Amino acid sequence: MTDRAPPVTGRVPVFVCGEPARGDDAAGFAAVELLPAEVRARAEIREVGRLDVLFLLDLPTEEACVVVDAVAGIEPGEVWVRPLPALVGRARALADAGRAPEPRSSHELPLEQVLALAATLRDAPPAGMFVGIGGSCWDVGTPLTEAVVAGLPEFAAAIAAAIEAHAQGR
Amino acid sequence: MSTATKKIVEERLYEVGELTRVEGEGSLRLRVRDGEVVEARLGIFETPRYFEQLVVGRTPDEAIDMVARICGICPVAYQMSASHAFEDLFGVRIDPSSRALRRLFYCGEWIESHALHIYLLHAPDFLGYPSAIHMAADHRPLVEQALRMKKAGNRLVTILGGRPIHPVSVRVGGWSRAPRVAELRDHRPALEEGLAFAQETVKIVAGFTMPTFAREPRVVSLRHAAEYPFSDGRIVSSDGVDLAPSAWRDAFQEFQVEGSNALHARSLDGKGPYLVGPAARVVLAGDQLHPLAKEALAASGYAKLIRTNIYASIVARAVELVHAFAEAIDIIDAYRPPSETLVPWQSRPGVAAWATEAPRGLLFHRYEVDEAGRIKSAQIVPPTSQNQAAIEADLVVAAKEVLDMPHEAATHRLEQMIRSYDPCISCATHFLDLTIEEA
Numbered sequence: 001m002t003d004r005a006p007p008v009t010g011r012v013p014v015f016v017c018g019e020p021a022r023g024d025d026a027a028g029f030a031a032v033e034l035l036p037a038e039v040r041a042r043a044e045i046r047e048v049g050r051l052d053v054l055f056l057l058d059l060p061t062e063e064a065c066v067v068v069d070a071v072a073g074i075e076p077g078e079v080w081v082r083p084l085p086a087l088v089g090r091a092r093a094l095a096d097a098g099r100a101p102e103p104r105s106s107h108e109l110p111l112e113q114v115l116a117l118a119a120t121l122r123d124a125p126p127a128g129m130f131v132g133i134g135g136s137c138w139d140v141g142t143p144l145t146e147a148v149v150a151g152l153p154e155f156a157a158a159i160a161a162a163i164e165a166h167a168q169g170r
Numbered sequence: 171m172s173t174a175t176k177k178i179v180e181e182r183l184y185e186v187g188e189l190t191r192v193e194g195e196g197s198l199r200l201r202v203r204d205g206e207v208v209e210a211r212l213g214i215f216e217t218p219r220y221f222e223q224l225v226v227g228r229t230p231d232e233a234i235d236m237v238a239r240i241c242g243i244c245p246v247a248y249q250m251s252a253s254h255a256f257e258d259l260f261g262v263r264i265d266p267s268s269r270a271l272r273r274l275f276y277c278g279e280w281i282e283s284h285a286l287h288i289y290l291l292h293a294p295d296f297l298g299y300p301s302a303i304h305m306a307a308d309h310r311p312l313v314e315q316a317l318r319m320k321k322a323g324n325r326l327v328t329i330l331g332g333r334p335i336h337p338v339s340v341r342v343g344g345w346s347r348a349p350r351v352a353e354l355r356d357h358r359p360a361l362e363e364g365l366a367f368a369q370e371t372v373k374i375v376a377g378f379t380m381p382t383f384a385r386e387p388r389v390v391s392l393r394h395a396a397e398y399p400f401s402d403g404r405i406v407s408s409d410g411v412d413l414a415p416s417a418w419r420d421a422f423q424e425f426q427v428e429g430s431n432a433l434h435a436r437s438l439d440g441k442g443p444y445l446v447g448p449a450a451r452v453v454l455a456g457d458q459l460h461p462l463a464k465e466a467l468a469a470s471g472y473a474k475l476i477r478t479n480i481y482a483s484i485v486a487r488a489v490e491l492v493h494a495f496a497e498a499i500d501i502i503d504a505y506r507p508p509s510e511t512l513v514p515w516q517s518r519p520g521v522a523a524w525a526t527e528a529p530r531g532l533l534f535h536r537y538e539v540d541e542a543g544r545i546k547s548a549q550i551v552p553p554t555s556q557n558q559a560a561i562e563a564d565l566v567v568a569a570k571e572v573l574d575m576p577h578e579a580a581t582h583r584l585e586q587m588i589r590s591y592d593p594c595i596s597c598a599t600h601f602l603d604l605t606i607e608e609a
Contacts, residue, residue: 021239049335050242054321092303113303117290120306121314140220 011044012128012166013059014159017051017069017111023142024076024135027155028068030144031133034156035163042167051111056118056126064128064166068159069111070148074134077151079158081132084115085125091116129162131155180204182573184581196593198584200565205573210565212558212588214432222548225537230256230342230517233537233545238336240550241594243286246279246327247528248550249340250401251535255524256342258416259539262515267508268344270501274354275330275340276400276527277498281323281364282334283529284448284491287592288371289316292484295586296378312374315367319491322360326498329353343513354502361502365495369466372488376470381583383479385567387560388441389450392527398458398493399451401526406454407444411437416523418534424551427558435556443559446531447591448486449476460500463493480564480590487592517543528553530592554593561591 016032018025032045043066048055051067059065067084074080082090091112111130119125133155137145144152186198201209221240225233234252238245250272257264264272289312290302299305306313324334329349331337339346392415394403405413411421424433437444452459453476456467467473472485523536531553538546568587572580 019239052324052334054317054324057317113301116303117306117313120303121310121317141224 011042012163013055013063013065014043014045014163015051015055015065015067016045016047017049017067019049021140023137023139024070024133024145024148025138026144027070027133027135027148027152031068031152031156031159034152035160039160039163043163051114053114053117053121056115057121059126061122061124062127065126066128066159066162066166067111067115067130069130069132070135071132072135072138074132075147076134076136076145077147078134079131079151079154080134081158081162082130084128084130085119087112087130088116088119088125128166131158131162182577184569184572184577184584186581186585198565198581198588200569200584202569202573205570207566207569210562210569212430212561212565212593214430214558222550225545225548228545229543230522230537230539230545233548234340234342235336235338237535237550238338240552242335243283243594244279244528244530244533245336246275246331246340247526247533248535249337250276251524251526251533251550252537253340253342254401254526255416255522255535255537256539257515258524259520259522260342260515260518262343262513264344264513265508265510267506268348268511268513270505271330271345271348271508272340273397273400274498274501274505275327275337277494277501278323278326278330280490280494280529281498282320282327283323283592284487284494285316285319285323287529288375288484288487288491289313291592292586292589293375293378295582295589296375296484315370318360319364319367319495322357322364322495325357325360329357341512343515344508345511348507348511351505351507354505358499358502361495361499365462365492365499368488368491368495369462371491372466372470372485375484375488376472378484380475380479380481381586382571383481383564383568383587385480385564386478387443387445387480387563388437389453389477390444390446390556391450391454391532392525393455394458396458398460398463398497399455399527401524403455405525405532408454409441415525418523418525418532418551419536422551422556424549424555430558432558433551433555434558435551436559443563444556445480445560446553446556447483448490448529448531449480449483450531451527452486452489453477459489460493460496462496463489466492480587483590483592530554530557530594532556552594554591557591557593561588561593 016028018028020026020029133151181203184200197213199211225236234249237248237252240248294302294305328334331339388408390407392399392403393406413420422435422437424435427434467489470485472482475482476486519539519541521538525532525534534551536549540546572583
């Protein structure tokens, strides 16, 4: 984990969020391990734990990134892919309605709010994709649940697709 | 024939199922019947984390890296309480420059934590915004400055610890690596800019309208004769407690509370809740603040109100932000790399215990170490555990102030009060009792 701006490598920044020691919160870390070598070569994988708004502010305006995390509030093992701008719109709508963002996160600013804050401060939503997988157990010291293990290949494939989509033209 | 008089009982319930802008997962429930509070509860439903069991069987250096994982906001304090505890047991005296680097490490963490809390978590309450996102749209320069301050703190922790979150270079006996003078000096301009904005921050938050509130809590913090407390000093209270940093259990204890995954803490003398954190430190150790922070506190006009109005803790936090930037600059200016970055040490069996000051308050660690140098048992008492009883006591006081407010505004005000503590529910969540039923 580092607070420096991602190096300009021509590769797609991939921010992997979660906590490797907390059950399904480790899903993102497990999924990036499954990425084929040729996909990894196109990505700058950064295991950040939690998404800090500073990471997004350091990205050049047009540079797309991929954010990977486990999420609560959907079916365990279900893969959930959304463009980052859509999450920003969702966060703003929920904030306008005075509701906490869902799916929830225990990070000090929920991931969607971090994205929305970055969008406000950058004058545009961060470009890229969010790729998540539903989890159900977040206890320290527990392994991934069966549903998440079963969903890992699909999760990794979705991450790979997001990387490939944004690597085009670099 | 008798006449029965039917009394109409008015009951109000203020409930927040999921507190936002706090670290971790908790809830608020306040029930008021005929103007009297009959239930005030900070519920904590975040899952138990079992770190005290995870470190059993591990070596002290392994434990230092493991306990850092308890919190993404204050890992430095977890590492420091553990390393000081082991060094105290093993009789290790670290190099004075290593000690200065540890204070610098604390400065970085306090800057990260306080800048985040003041601007992104708490200021929206005072400025009338539902979230930092809304606030950023109208107060963009403020938020940008806050993030620059946070980045300066992140960078400091990265230079010293290898990364801004869950750093990895602290070791029993010092550091695995000490920074070069140039690395620290290069960061000085960012700290100077941060200091100027921290001073401005005190003025900004002192200008906020503070809700009415009056309770003079018992306050507890470390106090050192010659410096503002980070990791050395004695555990003191506003009413005479005075203990070595290893002796927290001589005056306090943890206990289980129904309906909460976090333990509460209380004093053994039966005097009720106590407050730890920035307000407690400013009250008990304000005379040791950096002169620039002292000056900012005096000019704020809040030196006394910090003691009795929990909402004013945002001012205490801002004053500590000034202190952290100013001391960081002083340490960098005087820095010489340690002659011995890592002092050799020998394990010995016994009890290793120490308290340090996390951004949110007193953090106590206690480990039993066996003959083989492995941990036999551990106890970790985070600040939020210690503040829970005070939060619930303050809810009772705050209830009187919100009864005439519309329900939604009243509920929001109570949330704001809880956020004044900057509670870290993730840190606080652990069970004392683990019942295993065997078939």
